[in-house]
Amino acid sequence: MSRMQAVAFLEALAQENPAPETELHYTDPFTLLVAVVLSAQTTDAMVNKVTPGLFAAAPTPAAMAALGAEGIGQHIRRIGLWQAKARNVAALARMLVDQHGGEVPADRVALEALPGVGRKTANVVLNVVFGQATMAVDTHIFRLGNRTGLAPGKTVREVEDALVKRCPPALLRDAHHWLILHGRYICKARAPECWRCGAVAHCNYRDKVLAAPGG
């Protein structure tokens, strides 16, 4: 896919809204960070069931640290990996209070040093909160980037770099969010629904699907 095509592809996807109800619930940098940490290997809908109660009980790093792993666990028992997440969020909140003045750091190294925060979560925070030119690549975006030719790469880093280079600055913020939704609901791993893709005109994957046996 040429750069011109890639930009047209991204602009078309930015207009799309496959599933608005699946946005993560948060109100500030800290709750965004926690919501993203909680979302690992679990659906956003499930996370949204527990975050209102959790954030009502502990809206700040200090309150979250005080709530502790036990208290946090009481609120998030319904989501996957909740035991490890409760421990991580408690420790993470404690680190924010002790080492970062109760604020979410605007630095990749500091973010990734927080328990439960890896490259993907750090990229979401850097992009959404601090407006940095980063892309959070998950399995959906990795697949979409390769299959459409938008951002080819054999590693997550390669796909990430390709997307940052090709995405117009105006679209960069939150681009990972609508790319994920597109990958989750339209450009699906199995049975992709090209007929309701807003960017079919800028992608030849539909032709490949139709040409494939049984496609």
Next chain:
DNA sequence: ATCCCGAGGG
């Protein structure tokens, strides 16, 4: 059975 808006550890 397989996968998920992953991270951490071996």
Next chain:
DNA sequence: CCCTCTGGAT
């Protein structure tokens, strides 16, 4: 690179 942690949806 591999594996495990978790629950829910498909």
